[in-house]
Amino acid sequence: MSKFRVTMTVLGLALAATTAWGAGVHPGKESIEKSGYKGPETCEECHPGSAKGFLDTVHWKHASKVTNVEGLNPKEEYGMKNRIYVMCNGNDIVNNLKEIPKSPVTGKSKFSGCNTCHPGNHLSDVGSTGAAAEAAVDCLVCHSTDYDFRQRKPFKNEKGEVVMGQDRSVKAALAIGKPTVKNCMVCHEAAGGGVIVKRGFTFTKETDAHAAKGLVCVDCHKAKNHKMPTGHDPNNWANDGVFVSCSDASCHGVKPHKDADLNRHCAKIACQTCHITRTGGAFAKDFTVWEQTPDKFYEPTTLKKEANETTPVYAWYNGTVKNAPHFIGPKGSKKDGKSKITPFKIFQGKAYYNKRTGELLSMDFAQPMSNGDTRAGVLSAAKTLGLKNPEKIAKEAVPGWQTIYFGSNHLVTKTKALYCANCHAPNGVLNFKDLGYTDKEILKLTSPELFMEKLAQKQKEDW
Amino acid sequence: MKKAVSVMVLVAVAALAILCFGSVASAGEEIKMVGVITKIEIAGKDAKTATATLKDNKTEQSVVITVEDDLTLDKFKDHRIVEGDEIRCKYEVIDGKNVSKLFRKTAGC
Numbered sequence: 001m002s003k004f005r006v007t008m009t010v011l012g013l014a015l016a017a018t019t020a021w022g023a024g025v026h027p028g029k030e031s032i033e034k035s036g037y038k039g040p041e042t043c044e045e046c047h048p049g050s051a052k053g054f055l056d057t058v059h060w061k062h063a064s065k066v067t068n069v070e071g072l073n074p075k076e077e078y079g080m081k082n083r084i085y086v087m088c089n090g091n092d093i094v095n096n097l098k099e100i101p102k103s104p105v106t107g108k109s110k111f112s113g114c115n116t117c118h119p120g121n122h123l124s125d126v127g128s129t130g131a132a133a134e135a136a137v138d139c140l141v142c143h144s145t146d147y148d149f150r151q152r153k154p155f156k157n158e159k160g161e162v163v164m165g166q167d168r169s170v171k172a173a174l175a176i177g178k179p180t181v182k183n184c185m186v187c188h189e190a191a192g193g194g195v196i197v198k199r200g201f202t203f204t205k206e207t208d209a210h211a212a213k214g215l216v217c218v219d220c221h222k223a224k225n226h227k228m229p230t231g232h233d234p235n236n237w238a239n240d241g242v243f244v245s246c247s248d249a250s251c252h253g254v255k256p257h258k259d260a261d262l263n264r265h266c267a268k269i270a271c272q273t274c275h276i277t278r279t280g281g282a283f284a285k286d287f288t289v290w291e292q293t294p295d296k297f298y299e300p301t302t303l304k305k306e307a308n309e310t311t312p313v314y315a316w317y318n319g320t321v322k323n324a325p326h327f328i329g330p331k332g333s334k335k336d337g338k339s340k341i342t343p344f345k346i347f348q349g350k351a352y353y354n355k356r357t358g359e360l361l362s363m364d365f366a367q368p369m370s371n372g373d374t375r376a377g378v379l380s381a382a383k384t385l386g387l388k389n390p391e392k393i394a395k396e397a398v399p400g401w402q403t404i405y406f407g408s409n410h411l412v413t414k415t416k417a418l419y420c421a422n423c424h425a426p427n428g429v430l431n432f433k434d435l436g437y438t439d440k441e442i443l444k445l446t447s448p449e450l451f452m453e454k455l456a457q458k459q460k461e462d463w
Numbered sequence: 464m465k466k467a468v469s470v471m472v473l474v475a476v477a478a479l480a481i482l483c484f485g486s487v488a489s490a491g492e493e494i495k496m497v498g499v500i501t502k503i504e505i506a507g508k509d510a511k512t513a514t515a516t517l518k519d520n521k522t523e524q525s526v527v528i529t530v531e532d533d534l535t536l537d538k539f540k541d542h543r544i545v546e547g548d549e550i551r552c553k554y555e556v557i558d559g560k561n562v563s564k565l566f567r568k569t570a571g572c
Binding site for chain 2 (some may be wrong): 113118146150184186187193195196197294
């Protein structure tokens with residue numbers, strides 16, 4: 001074939017793809033219909049290297065190097081894979097997907113594990129690499145709008161291994177595209193033990209200004225090569241090295257308001273402080289006492305609220321994180337020149353601590369889920385992690401509480417955003433004393449003198 | 464005569480008490496329940512309504528819930544919610560139907 005014909009063929013394919021894409025149809029439909037869908041190898045025909053690249057992302061590894069949290073080894077990777085904290089208490093290692101022991105009441109078992117959301121097939125699990133891992137990527141769970149979730153269930157294969165099923169049907173493959181809100185929420189809405197537990201938000205037009213504008217998750221979390229930008233949540237450690245910012249030139253810029261006084265606030269006040277005035281989800285959990293559920297299995301005792309039902313706490317945050325056995329939260333101060341006043345969702349969890357070292361212990365959920373025996377879960381986790389004297393550790397483990405500050409980065413509002421008098425008043429939402437202001441400063445900051453003239457004028461214009 | 468009046472008064476008081484404090488759902492009242500889905504009925508991909516029968520964990524009674532919100536309907540259609548799932552539900556009785564106001568799986572990871 002001549003160079004000219006090759007060039008024309010490639011250009012023709014590119015044109016066809018562009019035309020199909022422009023019409024809202026993902027190109028390659030004919031090819032999938034003709035040859036079927038064979039998993040990532042089908043996707044790779046047009047997106048070479050994607051599967052291999054995906055294996056190096058947080059969505060696959062559930063971990064990354066973390067540079068902003070104190071007390072971590074900069075050479076190690078941290079995340080859901082191996083973290084020990086009290087929202088989950090288990091992690092992918094100690095609470096790996098498995099068939100839990102049978103309930104002594106019903107004689108029934110079930111599959112459970114922290115890594116049920118991992119987009120592989122469990123045989124190629126969190127952080128796995130190589131050809132088998134590349135072939136195991138479940139592209140469609142994130143990219144198809146017609147995925148049949150009856151297929152995505154754990155089962156045991158002929159070797160007795162636990163496998164996570166996938167929908168690799170042509171029907172699902174023909175419905176591919178940019179991930180929708182639904183694709184993301186399949187996993188993210190039920191994290192931490194149920195719907196609106198961990199993150200405490202819904203992304204609907206009723207609850208979020210961005211959703212009301214028709215935006216989807218990946219409009220802000222705009223991935224490149226599957227590297228997903230995230231915010232700087234003190235409790236969300238793993239990251240792909242790219243971050244979301246409201247002040248991106250393509251979004252709100254550094255002067256997002258028409259009012260110069262409001263723009264001046266941006267230097268010391270995070271956008272979320274005024275524009276995310278509510279939080280929700282679980283606010284307390286007890287991993288030392290599990291409650292029996294109607295199916296006679298057990299779940300950790302959890303107290304929770306709806307999205308929008310709780311109010312945040314405000315603290316100075318410079319992007320670095322205090323990480324102690326009883327506290328995970330923001331570092332920062334009024335004086336460091338880097339911090340902004342930022343809202344957080346407070347969560348408190350009770351779990352077991354190592355009596356000798358004072359460190360928080362993790363838990364394998366298999367045993368407590370089956371019969372409520374939480375110390376057996378601690379013992380199993382201690383064995384998995386290779387701790388010395390695991391029986392002694394589990395027996396002597398001391399219950400205690402950990403407080404976590406979660407980032408509050410969704411439930412964005414424009415119409416109900418905080419305005420002058422919401423903060424600059426003696427009963428305002430900000431506790432200026434706790435934020436480090438002097439009595440003299442507080443007197444000035446809580447006086448209507450600051451905004452009287454401006455708001456009086458606005459009131460006149462409004463009415 | 465006196466006895467008959469007393470009985471009537473007692474009956475009236477009892478009826479009033481049932482109306483005020485009874486557990487029988489009335490229109491506009493939000494009822495909460497947790498139960499396991501025993502049956503889902505949905506008419507095709509474009510359905511705008513569906514019914515799910517839940518077996519109430521407390522009373523073991525079957526309650527038929529009408530679901531009309533798009534998010535939950537979508538979860539029925541792609542089988543993110545299936546028979547056997549345990550559901551936390553709030554509903555209101557509207558025109559004799561138990562219309563869902565909140566319909567969520569209790570489970571998570």
